[in-house]
Amino acid sequence: MKEYEGYLIDLDGTMYRGKESIPEAVQFVARLRKKDIPFLFVTNNSSKTPRQVAEHLNHLGMEAKEEEVFTTSMAAANYLYDHHPNTSIYVIGETGLMSALEERGLKLTDEDPEAVIIGIDRKITYEKLAKACLSVRKGAMFFSTNGDIALPTEKGLLPGNGAITSVVSISTQKEPIFIGKPHRIIMEQALKVLGSIKEKTLMVGDNYDTDILAGINIGMDTLLVHTGVTTREALKEKKSQPTHVLDTLEEWNI
Amino acid sequence: MKEYEGYLIDLDGTMYRGKESIPEAVQFVARLRKKDIPFLFVTNNSSKTPRQVAEHLNHLGMEAKEEEVFTTSMAAANYLYDHHPNTSIYVIGETGLMSALEERGLKLTDEDPEAVIIGIDRKITYEKLAKACLSVRKGAMFFSTNGDIALPTEKGLLPGNGAITSVVSISTQKEPIFIGKPHRIIMEQALKVLGSIKEKTLMVGDNYDTDILAGINIGMDTLLVHTGVTTREALKEKKSQPTHVLDTLEEWNI
Structure with a gap:
């Protein structure tokens, strides 16, 4: 072996x-x-920081350190830092994605972004999706942290980030670059x-x-x-x- | 001819x-x-009532009466009234859809619906989409007023109802019955x-x-x-x- x-x-x-x-x-x-x-x-999981993931694992009775966790948000941040360090980015997402991008010193913006990235956002609004659509139609690069269609929860399978991302990909007819x-x-x-x-x-x-x-x-x-x-x-x-x-x-x- | x-x-x-x-x-x-x-x-257009559409036409300098307008929301309400009159329905949508269904005396509900219908809703939330996904996964019938992927506005092409509906169809892997x-x-x-x-x-x-x-x-x-x-x-x-x-x-x- x-x-x-x-x-x-x-x-x-x-x-x-x-x-x-x-x-x-x-x-x-x-x-x-x-x-x-x-x-x-x-x-x-793009919504949590590595610290939050490690805490969750510890809570389940598993030893885990922050440094042992690598999320799709961190992958996205590292990738953008490597390939598009000066690009202004419009972000739809939760703490995990926001903080990963900020920690890499990437330029986040609400207006005329050169790139759009979508991670799961349980505070999604029509305005956010509209902004992403307009930017992608204007030529912004289009990223999505992951294409998972469902999110397992105690309530059942809720919409995953792949389903949220589809609003923009279906509307603009442009496929995102998936990170996860x-x-x-x-x-x-x-x-x-x-x-x-x-x-x-x-x-x-x-x-x-x-x-x-x-x-x-x-x-x-x-x-x-x-x-x-x-x-x-x-x-x-x-x-x-x-x-x-x-x-x-x-x-x-x- | x-x-x-x-x-x-x-x-x-x-x-x-x-x-x-x-x-x-x-x-x-x-x-x-x-x-x-x-x-x-x-x-x-599922968001407006026929009266609102007629008013809009009059505003553009065209004579039009409420009775001359037939929206996809009215079509949905008539269809559901014809085929599923006693079915409880969870609705995502704006005034045009809500009032069309109510005028037909259809049973609208927030819990355990037998049918889900989605029309454009510019107050969309993750909770609404989650509720639709859970219901469709449990076997609720699934309707969408229309599959238009983009909505032309002064700001540009915003997400249309087909794009919003895709959150549920992609997540549940079930295709809706489109009305429009x-x-x-x-x-x-x-x-x-x-x-x-x-x-x-x-x-x-x-x-x-x-x-x-x-x-x-x-x-x-x-x-x-x-x-x-x-x-x-x-x-x-x-x-x-x-x-x-x-x-x-x-x-x-x-």
């Missing part, structure tokens, strides 16, 4: 389910820590932060269509764990299979 | 452009009135109100993709007038051609 020098690990469905942590996954991370193998929790899984940008930025090359890094997650495809799309090895979204039956239908498949992370040797 | 016994006539781009009425179209309607030929103005042009329901309901059979009625409009397709979809004759959206060049690309094509309605003999 290949030895991986770094791990990118999904959160929801992989480390916890709803309000409960998954013991085998928590043990797996403890083993990584013990062996000093670098890892990052990689999440499409299964797209490449979050993976490239996560590998940079982790300091590990993709050939020696493993992507671990429960959701074929986001986690595993993200790994496949960037050419990384992948491990699908059946503790969340993707069942064995659903996996059979997929053309490209993960490198590894397990029922729980207990079975994974490090 | 076939003599038509009734006319369905689009408004924006056909009767007026922006803040100006189109004189040839106004004269055309005056000739219809003089000959007592029944007509209805048929609009995908180019779909059949508004045409069927307009013909009922007009009291004219489709074989002897002409659909008149400037927009191939809404007005003309609406006529074609229901098997009516159509007249495309080049005073608005669809240019001669764009029309050449279309497989099914309108029955008649004119530069202005001055050329139309009644």
Whole structure:
């Protein structure tokens, strides 16, 4: 078995389910820590800061540090900083996205932006969506933190950021550049932060269509764990299979 | 030339452009009135009541009565009254839609609806969209007044109801039943109100993709007038051609 020098690990469905942590996954991370193998929790949640995500994990009974969390908002901020550092940006989103962009010193604006980025915003208004549409029609670059169509909550599946983003993409007939899984940008930025090359890094997650495809799309090895979204039956239908498949992370040797 | 016994006539781009009425179209309607030929103005605008639409036309210097206006909200209300009279409905929309449904005595609700209908709502919130998503996922019927992706305003093209509706259709992966042009329901309901059979009625409009397709979809004759959206060049690309094509309605003999 290949030895991986770094791990990118999904959160929801992989480390916890709803309000409960998954013991085998928590043990797996403890083993990584013990062996000093670098890892990052990689999440499409754009609304929270890494500190808030770490606090949430601690609250669920898992040890986690702010530096171990990499959100799609951080990926967006790093990407924009790398490629468009002086671009003025109109942001639709919550604290996680706003603060990630601000921490990178990016130029946020409400008027005539050169770029628009959309992350989940539960205070969305018609005016915000109208402003995004007008800017994208005028030629602003168009980014979206992630294309998730639904957001799992206690109330049920609420509209995800992919559904909110569709207002602008459908109205303007322009597709955004998506940052989050299964797209490449979050993976490239996560590998940079982790300091590990993709050939020696493993992507671990429960959701074929986001986690595993993200790994496949960037050419990384992948491990699908059946503790969340993707069942064995659903996996059979997929053309490209993960490198590894397990029922729980207990079975994974490090 | 076939003599038509009734006319369905689009408004924006056909009767007026922006803040100006189109004189040839106004004269055309005056000739219809003089000959007592029944007509209805048929609009995908769901936000206004027929009285408000008539007032707007009068304001633009055109004579128009409330009874001559048929909105997609009225079509929705008539359709629901005909087919689902006792169904509880959750409504996202503005005055035009709310009052059309109320006038038909339909049962509007905020909780556990059996149907959801979405019309343009410039006071849209995440909560409203979430409620629609949860209801549609639970099996509620799903309607949308119209699929227009953009709303022309002085500020530019803002998100139309098709773009707003996409939040729910993308998130739930369920397609709504659209009421407005180019779909059949508004045409069927307009013909009922007009009291004219489709074989002897002409659909008149400037927009191939809404007005003309609406006529074609229901098997009516159509007249495309080049005073608005669809240019001669764009029309050449279309497989099914309108029955008649004119530069202005001055050329139309009644």
